[in-house]
Amino acid sequence: MPPLPRRSRHVPLLAAAVAVTLCAALPVPAGADEPAPSARRNLTFVAHTSFDTAVQLRSGTRSATKVAKGSVRLKSPKNTRAFSGRRYHVGTWTSPWVTESSDLSELIPSWQASTPGDSWIEVRARVRSAAQTVGSWDTMARWSSTDRWIKRSSLSGQDDDLARVNADTLQVPAGATGWQLRVKLMRRTGSKAQPSLDRVGAMASRVLPRTAGTPASKAGVAAGTVLDVPAYSQMTHRGHYPQWGNGGEAWCSPTSTAMVLQYYGVNPAAGQAFTPAGHADGIVDWTAQQVYDHGYRGTGNWAFNTAYAGTLLRSSHVTRLPDLAAAEPHILAGTPLIVSVAFGRGQLTGAPISATAGHLMVLVGFTPEGDVVVNDPAAPTNASVRRTYDRAQFENAWLGGSGGITYVLED
Template sequence: MRHLPRALVLAALVVPALTQPSPTVAAASRGEERQIAHTSWTTGGQLRSGDRVGVKIAKGSLKLRKPAAQRTYLGKKYESGSWTSAWAEPGFALTELIPSWQATTPGQSWVEVKARVRTATATSSWDVMGRWTSGSAIRRTSAGTQTDDLASVLVDTLQTAGTTGATGWQLKVTLLRAPGSGAAVSLDRVGAVASRLPATDDVATSAPGPGAGTTLDVPAYSQMVHAGHYPQWGGGGEAWCSPTSVAMVLGYRGATPAAAIGSAGPGHPDPMVDYAARMTYDHGYDGTGNWAFNTAYAGRFVPESFVTRLRSLREAEDYIAAGTPLVVSVAFGRGELTGAPISSTPGHLMVIVGFTSTGDVVVNDPAAPTDATVRRTYRRAEFEDAWIPTSGGTAYVIR
């Protein structure tokens, strides 16, 4: 589970993901209480808009050139090159930024993602948002608290200081590999969700839409059957809601990695869950709930995987109608989510898989005690209140 103090959970309006912020969307967002703009660079043409040092663009991805610059990390030397995005201007004063990325990091290679923000008069320092690999070059890690006059970092989220917010943001991605290894490290997609928090937790229940009556056939995995598994990766059980949810969506996509099957050894049901926990574990955060690390893991096996936010269940219905289940982050107190297998939680992830004909929410809730009891139906009003004001409608889109 993702444990966050309720005062720190996020709330924001999401508009559809963009490759660049459009003036039309920015203007529409200004008058809203919850505001967000999602910007990503996903093609070679879009990546060319950034500044490149020691890297090249080939087949739609950013790749390390040879020879590259040198960098030392934890006493080891690496060849490196970097890409810095253009400034993104969301059209409102952002208070939160959540980057996410997809990268190929074979062997002794890895990527580092940094972010910074600016106001009309100042620019923040570069803050590390993640050092990530799917291999063994380093231990995947967030960098912990980093604070300057304009911003600070909470695990996977950059937060601006005070209430004024920032006018723009920028990302910097460094690609690294062991000298002479020739490892084909690449950046395949990178972006971020910028948002401004509302002043109130009040959420009006949305009316049912095009997803009503549709339920997707997403496989059901319980995190609880893994209690005590692999203490070095969080110990299973209540700690594994995020990787369990991601494993369910990858299973639905037919994208369960071959390496996961049989990897956990005898006595371990659903080994794809153990594998996902291992591959999403954040050694700095000491858990598997880092949002960006989960979408980066999933992004190795599907064309598109990113963190975003939605403003209501009505927007989630558009995804369900299009055949896309959503991993969502919720929090609720005792008695606030009828039928939940746990009484309360400061942070938990599950999969929206559909809606009843009357608009209630059909989910795969990994907190259920067995795989057979994972599928649940929650009241629309209760679920929306557990999702939107607590995490701002945060969701993983894996498609």
């Protein structure tokens, strides 16, 4: 019997300093008492399941695809579909059902793929209720590593049966206990392009809001460790490229992604040389282009950021972490984390912005006392990006704002 797909316990992050909040914690039902802190852990559920080895990928069902060299690839596809005035051969990989130990209210898929030439992938998801009602397939993304042939896009809406799509998140208002993914691989008819699916998975969760005044986690193994992540300000790009979000406040996610990729030394030469007239750090503009979601019309799609990073790194995914204690082993291992926060006026002392409904930054380490060291791209200059935040305030902004959403990018 093949081993189960790798599972890890984590918690999710909010991915954009834009007006739209892409991921919100579930409210306590009207009239319900706020659960005691000791009970809250039992009411919060997060699980990440990933199919990324050949054995795990072979556990899925395949049509006109094969598993070769550790990836799903097309195998003599016969079926075709029309899209954007062109015709494509289609192959499909469908995951087995993943049954969770608790009810989920959100599902956030993420993937790593290669799409050379005129090829692309489509990612779909569906859920199953505790009563064994199976929802319809909802299209989460049409994705390619380039916008040359198709426009990379999420498909919000699809309000039907059990779930609805909100950019990168499948929302399940009534809850579900199981889920399944389907990935379609497409290549232009007559082409020899070979798209591949290298990893796919999803983070299932049900997260309650964090109550004000919840004690911070205690400083742990990474106290005193700070990673040398290069600093980029998103604000120095204000007004750049309206077609990719217009820079400035809208670019916290690609700026954070660019910083981590620069830390690993994998930003591509083309991106490094992307220096539009009149400003520096063209790699930030380049990254914004690579992660831009034409459906959402922004650069804050969590899965699109990790999918782009995954074309350059060994591993990338979106998840949730329960607290800073869970983040510390990543920092100790040399892995900076991109985290999503939200806070009101006066709730994060020293922040370059007074308040935000959703903002991404890079967690780069901890002081010896356990306070949080970050690269906050909302700072006005590169020189002011490195910041230190109070541990309790930061943890409240992160867990209370997005439920702990995090991009884990590993070299």
